[in-house]
Amino acid sequence: MNELYWRIFLNFSFFIIMLFIAGFYCILVTRNLIRVMIGLELLIKAVTLFLVVACYVSGQAALGQALIITLIVMEVVMIAVLAGVVLSIYRHNNSLDARRLRELKG
Amino acid sequence: MPSLLILMPLAGIMILNFAFGRTMKRSAFWFAVVLFLIQIILAIFHHPVFWSNELEMVDRFFNVSFSMDYISFIALLSIGIVSLVSLLVARCSIDNEEDRFNFINLLVIASIGMSGIVMVKDVFSLYVFLEITAAASFILIAFWRKRRALEGAFKYILLSAIATIMMLTAIALLIVLAGDPSFSVIKSALGRSSSSFMVTLAVGIFICGLFIKGGLVPFHGWLPDAYSSAPAPVAILLAGIVTKVVGIYTIMRVMISLFGFSASMGRVFMFIGALSILVGAFAALGQRDFKRMLAYSSISQIGYILLGFGTGTTIGILGAVFHFFNHAIFKSLLFVNSAAVEDSVGTTDMDKMGGLASRMPITGATSVIALLSACGIPPLAGFWSKLIIILALWKSGHVAYTLIAVFASVLTLAYLLSMQRRTFFGKLADGLEDIKEAHTRIRVASIILAAITVLVGVFFPLMFDNFILPVKDILLR
Amino acid sequence: MTINLMLLTAMIIAALWTVMGRSLLKASIGLALTSAIITILMFRLDSPLAAVFELSVCTGLITAVFVSTISLTKPLTFPEIKKLSKDRNKRFRYLPMIIILVGMALAYINLKMDFSAVREALPEGAHETDVRNVLWNTRQLDIFGQIIMILTGTFGVIILFKGTRKR
Numbered sequence A: 001m002n003e004l005y006w007r008i009f010l011n012f013s014f015f016i017i018m019l020f021i022a023g024f025y026c027i028l029v030t031r032n033l034i035r036v037m038i039g040l041e042l043l044i045k046a047v048t049l050f051l052v053v054a055c056y057v058s059g060q061a062a063l064g065q066a067l068i069i070t071l072i073v074m075e076v077v078m079i080a081v082l083a084g085v086v087l088s089i090y091r092h093n094n095s096l097d098a099r100r101l102r103e104l105k106g
Numbered sequence B: 001m002p003s004l005l006i007l008m009p010l011a012g013i014m015i016l017n018f019a020f021g022r023t024m025k026r027s028a029f030w031f032a033v034v035l036f037l038i039q040i041i042l043a044i045f046h047h048p049v050f051w052s053n054e055l056e057m058v059d060r061f062f063n064v065s066f067s068m069d070y071i072s073f074i075a076l077l078s079i080g081i082v083s084l085v086s087l088l089v090a091r092c093s094i095d096n097e098e099d100r101f102n103f104i105n106l107l108v109i110a111s112i113g114m115s116g117i118v119m120v121k122d123v124f125s126l127y128v129f130l131e132i133t134a135a136a137s138f139i140l141i142a143f144w145r146k147r148r149a150l151e152g153a154f155k156y157i158l159l160s161a162i163a164t165i166m167m168l169t170a171i172a173l174l175i176v177l178a179g180d181p182s183f184s185v186i187k188s189a190l191g192r193s194s195s196s197f198m199v200t201l202a203v204g205i206f207i208c209g210l211f212i213k214g215g216l217v218p219f220h221g222w223l224p225d226a227y228s229s230a231p232a233p234v235a236i237l238l239a240g241i242v243t244k245v246v247g248i249y250t251i252m253r254v255m256i257s258l259f260g261f262s263a264s265m266g267r268v269f270m271f272i273g274a275l276s277i278l279v280g281a282f283a284a285l286g287q288r289d290f291k292r293m294l295a296y297s298s299i300s301q302i303g304y305i306l307l308g309f310g311t312g313t314t315i316g317i318l319g320a321v322f323h324f325f326n327h328a329i330f331k332s333l334l335f336v337n338s339a340a341v342e343d344s345v346g347t348t349d350m351d352k353m354g355g356l357a358s359r360m361p362i363t364g365a366t367s368v369i370a371l372l373s374a375c376g377i378p379p380l381a382g383f384w385s386k387l388i389i390i391l392a393l394w395k396s397g398h399v400a401y402t403l404i405a406v407f408a409s410v411l412t413l414a415y416l417l418s419m420q421r422r423t424f425f426g427k428l429a430d431g432l433e434d435i436k437e438a439h440t441r442i443r444v445a446s447i448i449l450a451a452i453t454v455l456v457g458v459f460f461p462l463m464f465d466n467f468i469l470p471v472k473d474i475l476l477r
Numbered sequence C: 001m002t003i004n005l006m007l008l009t010a011m012i013i014a015a016l017w018t019v020m021g022r023s024l025l026k027a028s029i030g031l032a033l034t035s036a037i038i039t040i041l042m043f044r045l046d047s048p049l050a051a052v053f054e055l056s057v058c059t060g061l062i063t064a065v066f067v068s069t070i071s072l073t074k075p076l077t078f079p080e081i082k083k084l085s086k087d088r089n090k091r092f093r094y095l096p097m098i099i100i101l102v103g104m105a106l107a108y109i110n111l112k113m114d115f116s117a118v119r120e121a122l123p124e125g126a127h128e129t130d131v132r133n134v135l136w137n138t139r140q141l142d143i144f145g146q147i148i149m150i151l152t153g154t155f156g157v158i159i160l161f162k163g164t165r166k167r
Helices: A003-029 A034-059 A061-093 B002-018 B022-045 B056-061 B070-092 B097-119 B121-139 B149-178 B183-192 B197-214 B220-230 B231-258 B261-286 B290-310 B314-345 B362-375 B383-395 B400-423 B441-456 B460-468 B471-476 C002-020 C024-044 C048-072 C079-090 C094-112 C131-138 C140-160
Strands: none
Touching: A003 A034, A003 B149, A003 C002, A003 C079, A003 C094, A034 A061, A034 B022, A034 B149, A034 B362, A034 C002, A034 C024, A034 C048, A061 B121, A061 B149, A061 C048, A061 C131, B002 B022, B002 B070, B002 B097, B002 C140, B022 B070, B022 B097, B056 B383, B070 B231, B070 B314, B070 B441, B070 B460, B097 B121, B097 B231, B097 C094, B097 C140, B121 B149, B121 B231, B121 C140, B149 B183, B149 B197, B149 B220, B183 B471, B197 B231, B197 B261, B197 C079, B220 B231, B220 B290, B231 B261, B231 B290, B231 B314, B231 C094, B261 B290, B261 B400, B290 B314, B290 B383, B290 B400, B290 C131, B314 B383, B314 B441, B314 B471, B362 B383, B362 B400, B362 B460, B383 B400, B383 B441, B383 B460, C002 C024, C079 C094, C131 C140
16 A cells, blocks of 8 residues: 555544544533434434545455445434334323433343 | 355245245245354354365355364354244244345344354455344344344444444554454454554454454443343344353453464453443343343343453363353243243333243243353352363463452352242233233243253263364464 | 544534434534545545445435424424523533533543553554445355345334324
């Protein structure tokens, strides 16, 4: 791998780390369930981009695309399931406040 | 043609869903029973004609290949047995036909996912099947959309998604290092550059993600909530096999055929394992809820598997694999019993029970067998696997860990006996005079599992020679 | 590379907007924006098919999921929003600082550290370049995985979105 590709990888990784931090901060700090979902989605975006960059710099762009397509399908189903769970929680609690998820403790 | 284990259920589900309407919906149960029985039989007799890859038109048409070894056989066997038991319990705890149909489909999907995890030879496909198993389990936990279950499911989804993201990050790093996601390519690439920073980072992130998925101690927050809030058949499936395949099996697989075992990782595993054993056992002592206590007990037993695996010696790994199987059996037996009790009494709070053994003799008796196996009383199956793990620890010179393992065995006896005393023994509690023994299918399930526990214990040499001992061949590769 | 850097900066700003934004609807639009920028980056990284997928599914479908989830839940009243946003600002104000600090630290590492030891391990060489061949010949198992996952998602939607008929 030549110098240029390595530079690209490092630069992208640094920005992706910042995206990770934003997503984790969102999940940790927020008290709204939909915002937790948004934070999770940001993390998924970050890892998608990371995978694309990783495959690109190792000369495997085609493999990368195949992986990304699978990944996107997986994550969409995941987010749909999560949205279903969040909506059902909303129907029970009539609120999206994560602080009300305290029934199970232990 | 091991790919049939994936393709057959998939084709079955499609036919059940898209054709023939109502008559097919009724036969879904038997379809799933046959499917799991086929899987159990194929795994028991592991005939090379079926398991070799380069054969038959199936493989010529579908370009899908798997790698099989003896750890996979053990895991496939456990998956088949536990899924079958969960199916039997589901059959009588779900009355509505439509719900039952959906439930059975999701159960089959979860078992496809687990079979996939067990057989893949590519790290990205591993992720794909982990995700399938996880998604099916989330939906199963939230199946009745009860408040507590939704809460448990939400926590599980959140932590599991974070674990997945960590694993994908590690996969991306591995692709940069090796250029391809298949196990063999990555292993040889890692062999060439073993000590660099990126390798350590990738291995660390990957294993951390798997610790979250397996519910090992620093990351176990979701596990008791998910187990105790899930519907009874789902709790059996989750505790019996899902977390084990997703967490501990994948750790073993990844360490053996992807990263290669290293002494430093072994030390980490042993530490985490010992911590899980102790924290799980002490937390279980203080529980009032039947299923919650079993969940903590599960954490503790998974710790044993990891402790045995962490020694890195052949005998330790054999013990870990054997305990994997035994734990799948006796923990599902305990959860089947909790399902029976929940079904009859209507609660899982142990303070409200007592003296159930006189009303539910089979549940009480099988529960005794399971708890004796769990604490390692000879000649039951759990005794042998714990003995092998403790021997391995002793032989590799880890005296402190040996003492922890023995001590925690006593703790296990303490909390399980207290469970047994509060639930099944003693005077019959007020208001429980007219309860009856559980449904026949639940009884059949618990008798099957108890029989397996006793038989594996009594015919230990047979089981050990045919299933466990061949595992050591793959370690030499 | 300069264009890439600008796009990446824009991506971080969009992500910050997503996380810090006051209304949920704006946050989900910010998410779509982040995703759109990632699409452009994917095009530039030689992955057009993945980019199209990202654009249609992540920018389109997931935003639709979010917006419908948000619209199915009750919006807060104005005083509640005011109270919450004060509270939110208190909790979220550290994020830009953290991002800037980490960014500076990473830039410093980038300039100072020598990664040549890591780089030696990296592979090189020609590979299959047609995504269709890769997907169908070597990643067929993943396609089956996708089919199973979509089935799972169907069951999930059937079960979880069933409505409140029974209760």
